[in-house]
Amino acid sequence: MELGLFSLSLSVSDIKVSKAFYEALGFEAMPSCGSIEDKWLIMKNGQTMIGLFEGMFEDNILTFNPSDVRAVQDRLIDNGVSIDVPVKGNSGPGHLIVKDPDGNAIMFDQF
Template sequence: MQLGQFSLSLSVSDIAISKSFYEKLGFEPLPSCGSIEDKWLIMKSGSVMIGLFEGMFEDNIMTFNPDNVREIERLLTEEGVEMLTPVKGESGPGHCIFKDPDGNTIMLDQF
């Protein structure tokens, strides 16, 4: 099972302040991946990616970008993993959300 690119989705209180902070650490916003006005953006430093999200969710989320989220969801469900948010639709972009045994949130997000 290939989960794809890993990133950390951070719940932030002020996206402009967070963007400025992560720029000091060498992260740069990816073009056309959100904005300050949209209250979310994706930033990259080398192969490391983080998402900054203001007011969209309470906790930080581990995010993976697989090629086929529906197949991975099916396999995980067969293994007894409970989906908090199942994938909607039969094709195209989609995401599912579940938690690990310690309550950490994981999202599989296919663009």
């Protein structure tokens, strides 16, 4: 199963402060991938990507971007994995969320 691109989605308290911090580490905000006004940004440094999200969720989330999120959901269900947030709809963009055995959230987000 191909999981696609990987990033870490970080829950931040102040997106402006967090953006400045990650820019100091060499990250750059990706064009057309969020904004300060929308309170979310996707940033990249080489092959490393992070998402900064202010006020959208409590904990940090491991994020994968598969080409077919419904196929991932079917495979997880077939393997007995409990789905916390299932994919909505039968086609187009969607996401699902599961938790690993230690309670870490993993989102599969097809856009």
